[in-house]
Amino acid sequence: MAHGIDGAAHKAALKYGLKTIAVFAHGLDRVYPSAHANLAQTITTNGCLLSDYLSETTPLPQNFASRNRIVAGLSEATIVVESAAKGGSLITADIANSYNREVFAVPGNPSEKNAKGCNYLIKSQQAILLESATDIIKGLNWDIKEKAMQQSMFLELSKSEQKIIDLLSDNEMHIDAIVESLSWGFSKVANELLQAEFKGIILSLPGKIYKKNI
Structure with missing residues (x-):
């Protein structure tokens, strides 16, 4: 439920009618951060809120690391x-590997502090390099038959x-160029591109190149 990719993932799941589970590092009698109270309420309509902590348990730092074992266990x-080089995400990745679950990581600029953790996972072969939604489909061996996607002229974006x-109207662009043009930051751009590819409105080409598909 944290700000950033956690909240974005829940919102994206709800947006596309998918079930989502929020795992708390505190009791179910509160929502942390409080700014996501409405999001938590919405999640209960198409998913659930889960915690192994008693009510009135506060969100202590150590609780988040412990909570990650549930996140890893629930996820395919x-x-x-x-x-970063150290962080809760790496703990979750380590636990997922111990459960023999697949781990994917989005590579980043080696000079960026918040890319060091992902790059380490890939370099040490603890994660599959993730450049597009296709990598997830192949990595999990999903049996998805290719079919032409008919795009509605009234597609809601x-x-x-x-x-x-x-931005991609007349061009194929590298992800770094997209980040620079939109000024969103690599994490947000990577997430938006992944969601757009799942929706079928863009295509991912080799070398982190993207083009529109509508």
Whole structure:
């Protein structure tokens, strides 16, 4: 439920009608951060809130690391979008590997602090390099038959998706160029591109190149 990729993942799941589970590092009598109280309420309509802590338990730092074992256990795969050299995401990845679950990591610029964790996971072969939604499909051996996607002329796009489509209107672009053009930061761009690819409005080409598909 944290700010950033946690909240974004829950919101994306709800947006596309998918079930989502929020695992708390505290009791169910509160929501942390409190700014996500409405999100937590919405999750209960198509998913659940889960905790192994008693009510009135506060969100202590050590609780989050312990909570990650549940996150890893519930998930078919763990995806690390961004992480410093040390962080909770790496703990989750380590636990997922111990459960023999797949771990994916989005690579980043080696000079960026918040890319060091992902790059380490990939370099040490503790995670599969994730550049597109196709990598997840192949990594998990999902049996998805290719079929032509008929795009409605009235396709409803979010503001972020529209900005991406406008940017890719006449061009194929590398992810770094997209980050620079939109000024969103690598983590947000990577997440938005992944969601857009799942939706079928963009295509991922070799070398982290993207083009529109509508």
